[in-house]
Structures are given as C-alpha cells and as structure tokens.
Amino acid sequence: MTVRELDAAGIEDPALRAAYTRCRGLNAQHGKTYFLATRLLPVDRRPAVHALYGFARWADDIVDDLDSTATPEERARALVELESQLESGLRHGRSAQPVIRALADTADRYGIESRHFTDFLASMRSDLTVGGYASYEELGRYMHGSAAVIGLQMLPVLGTVGPREEAAGHAAALGVAFQLTNFLRDVGEDLDRGRLYLPTDLLAAHGVDRDRFEWSRSTGRRDGRITDVLRAAGDHNRTVYRDALPGIAMLAPVSRPCIRTAFVLYSGILDAIEADGYAVLHRRAVVPRRRRAAVALDGLARVLTARAVTRLRQGPPAAGRISAAARPAVTGTARAVRKEAV
Numbered sequence: 651m652t653v654r655e656l657d658a659a660g661i662e663d664p665a666l667r668a669a670y671t672r673c674r675g676l677n678a679q680h681g682k683t684y685f686l687a688t689r690l691l692p693v694d695r696r697p698a699v700h701a702l703y704g705f706a707r708w709a710d711d712i713v714d715d716l717d718s719t720a721t722p723e724e725r726a727r728a729l730v731e732l733e734s735q736l737e738s739g740l741r742h743g744r745s746a747q748p749v750i751r752a753l754a755d756t757a758d759r760y761g762i763e764s765r766h767f768t769d770f771l772a773s774m775r776s777d778l779t780v781g782g783y784a785s786y787e788e789l790g791r792y793m794h795g796s797a798a799v800i801g802l803q804m805l806p807v808l809g810t811v812g813p814r815e816e817a818a819g820h821a822a823a824l825g826v827a828f829q830l831t832n833f834l835r836d837v838g839e840d841l842d843r844g845r846l847y848l849p850t851d852l853l854a855a856h857g858v859d860r861d862r863f864e865w866s867r868s869t870g871r872r873d874g875r876i877t878d879v880l881r882a883a884g885d886h887n888r889t890v891y892r893d894a895l896p897g898i899a900m901l902a903p904v905s906r907p908c909i910r911t912a913f914v915l916y917s918g919i920l921d922a923i924e925a926d927g928y929a930v931l932h933r934r935a936v937v938p939r940r941r942r943a944a945v946a947l948d949g950l951a952r953v954l955t956a957r958a959v960t961r962l963r964q965g966p967p968a969a970g971r972i973s974a975a976a977r978p979a980v981t982g983t984a985r986a987v988r989k990e991a992v
Contacts, residue, residue, distance in 0.1 A: 658694035666755060669748035670697045673704030676749075680707055683937075687912040690952075691808075692904050698760060698807045701752035706770065706800060708732070708749050713777045714843060722778050729778075733771050740764050760806040767803075769795040777845065782860065785849045786886070793826050801825030808909065809902030820897020824909070827890040828916050834883055835919055838931045841867050848883055856882070867931045880928040884920050891917050907952035914948075 652674055656667050677685045677700045688699050711718075712728045720728070739745035739754040756762065773795030783789040801821035810817045833840070833847040840847060846860055853859055856878045866876055891913070898909050915937060922935040929935075 655693050655696045658692075659697045660694075661697060661755075666751060669752040669755075670701060672748045673697075673700040673752050676700075676707045677703040683915050684912065687908050687915065690908040690911055695807055695905070697752070698756040699804065701749070701756040702800070702803050702807070704749045705736075705753045705767070709771060709774045713774050726775070726778055729771060729775055733768070736767055736771070740767070756807075762803050762806055766799040769799050771795075781845045783847065783849050785851050789847060789849055790826075793829055794822075797825040797829035798822035799825070800828075808905040810900050811902060812900060817897050817900035820894050820900065823890055824894035824897060824913065827887060827894050828912075830883070830887040830890060831916050831919050834880065834887060834923060835930060835935055837863075837880070838867050838934075841931075848879060852882060853879055863931065870932055872929075876931070877928045880923070880930060884923060884928075887920060888917070910952065911948070 652671050655674075656670060661667055661670060674697070677688065681703055684703065688696055691699060709729070709732060712720075712725055712732065718725075735745055735747050735750050736753070739747070739750040740757060743754050743758055745751040745754060753767070757764065757767075773792050776792060777796075780792070783792065799822075801824050802818060804825075805814055805817060805821045837846070837848065841864060846863060848863075850860070853863075856875045858873065858875045858879060862873060863876060865871075866873055895913070898906055898913065901909060918937045918941065919935060922937050923930055926933070926935045
C-alpha cells in the first residue's frame with residue numbers, strides 16, 4: 651500500500667518517498683492502534699500522518715527507551731541535535747535525516763506551524779528532569795507540548811468543514827485525552843522511568859503518595875486507595891474525551907471515520923483498565939483484538955458511506971459502487987481489519 655499512498659499524495663522524489671516509507675514503518679511497528687485508524691484515512695493523506703507520527707516517535711524514543719543505556723546527559727544532547735535538525739529542515743525544506751525530511755515536506759504541504767514542533771520538543775526535554783506534577787493544571791502545561799500540539803499538527807491534514815480555529819480546541823483536547831489514557835495504561839512503566847503523571851494532589855486526596863505507588867509496583871501488592879486514585883484519573887480522562895467529541899463533526903467528512911475509530915479504540919483502553927480492576931501497576935490493560943477489529947470494521951463502513959456521499963454529490967456514472975481506483979484501498983483496509991481478529 652505504501653507505493654499507492656505516495657503516488658496518491660504526489661510524492662515523486664525517490665529520497666523523499668524513502669523518507670515517508672521510513673515513517674510509515676515506525677507507525678506500523680510502534681503505534682498499532684493508531685496505525686489501524688490511519689488506514690481509514692483517504693490514501694493521499696496517510697503519508698503526512700505517518701511523518702507526524704515518525705517524528706513524535708523518534709523524540710519519544712530518545713527520552714523513554716528503557717532498553718537504551720544512554721545517560722540523561724546523552725539523551726539531552728540527542729534532543730538538542732534533533733531540535734537543530736528540525737529547525738534546519740523546516741527552514742530549508744530538506745534534511746539528510748529521513749524522518750526530518752518527511753516532516754519538513756508535510757509541514758510545508760499543509761502549512762503546519764513550526765511552533766507546534768518546538769513546543770513538543772520542549773515537553774520532551776522536561777521529561778529528562780521532571781518526574782512528577784503537583785496538579786492537573788501543572789500537568790496540563792506539560793501536555794500542551796506533549797499532546798495538545800499533536801492534535802493541532804493533525805488538523806490541517808484532516809481538514810475541517812468550517813474555520814480551522816473553531817475545531818482547534820477540540821483537536822487539542824483529543825490529543826490530551828489520548829495521552830491521559832496512555833499515562834494511566836503505562837503508569838507502572840513510567841514509574842520505572844522515574845516519572846509519575848498522576849498529580850500529587852490527586853494522590854493526597856486519597857491518602858497515598860508516590861512512595862506507596864512504588865511499593866505497589868515493586869511488591870506486586872494492591873492497595874484500595876491506589877485503585878481509588880486510578881479510578882478518579884480515569885473519570886477525569888473521560889471528561890476530556892467528552893470535551894473533544896464535538897470536534898469530530900467539525901472535521902472533513904472523509905477524515906471523520908479515522909478519528910472516530912481512534913477515539914473509540916483509545917477510550918476503550920479505559921474500559922479495559924476498569925475491567926482489569928485498575929491493575930495497571932502490575933500489567934498493561936489491552937483492548938481485545940476482536941474488539942479492535944469490530945471498531946475498525948465500523949470505521950470502514952463509515953468510510954464507504956462518506957465516499958458514497960461524496961460521489962453522489964459529484965455525480966459520477968456509478969455513484970453507488972466502489973470505483974476500481976478506490977477498491978485497492980478498501981480491500982487493503984479490510985484485510986488489515988481481518989488480521990486484527992485472528
């Protein structure tokens with residue numbers, strides 16, 4: 651499908667095609683839920699999403715890779731080098747580094763503001779020195795750069811039916827909602843990295859502290875007060891999802907199935923955490939593959955409906971049928987969905 655995506659996007663330069671292919675590989679390997687949702691986007695928009703993901707993944711790996719032996723100082727230097735490459739790539743529209751080259755091309759094609767990338771790197775740098783947050787307000791300032799800007803980067807690629815500014819707040823909220831879900835799912839792994847993204851005042855309200863979380867993580871033992879904290883964090887996360895939901899209707903119709911699918915899959919992680927008794931300090935909650943496949947199939951049906959409506963408005967000869975040109979994308983997505991159910 652890579653060749654077809656690149657052709658549809660009008661990406662012809664061989665080196666640039668290779669750069670986008672590298673980003674797509676990162677998305678497929680590391681962002682399985684996100685990657686499945688991107689298969690529901692129009693073919694020509696997928697390379698841009700892969701580029702955005704590839705850059706975010708690269709920076710995140712510098713900071714968070716538990717298998718790396720790099721010291722905090724070495725990680726900091728790597729981020730400085732990445733930021734230097736980013737600035738040069740965005741300024742000149744090219745880079746010897748494939749991920750930066752694809753990102754620079756995407757930013758230029760879609761008019762994505764450079765500050766969204768620099769804000770993201772600022773939050774990545776803080777992860778090297780900040781291990782906790784006093785309140786949701788303080789955590790929110792961090793998440794502006796680590797999550798909200800991801801939604802803002804995506805918005806020009808997805809397109810909107812009205813002024814982009816009206817959808818921006820909801821797009822930012824969705825980025826935050828996704829990250830809050832990741833924080834809750836990965837709380838044990840983040841403790842291993844020396845970080846806790848649950849605010850100190852939330853812990854205190856339930857009579858526990860960080861030491862108690864670390865005790866539970868290291869001993870495998872449970873504490874009902876910790877469960878109460880995690881449940882409260884999940885409730886807060888759901889309110890952010892509710893704030894983000896109206897933004898889906900503001901997107902271009904052909905993009906809505908992708909984002910709706912991601913919305914349902916990620917919020918479904920909260921359901922899985924709850925069903926597993928909030929045992930996230932000891933194991934990762936996972937949405938069953940059949941559930942992911944069912945959600946993706948629903949998304950595929952919505953894609954076909956959106957395309958049919960578009961064809962009807964354009965008045966093609968066979969408005970009620972899938973065109974030969976569209977058929978490879980549909981069958982490829984259906985194949986990926988079936989694979990999820992195995």
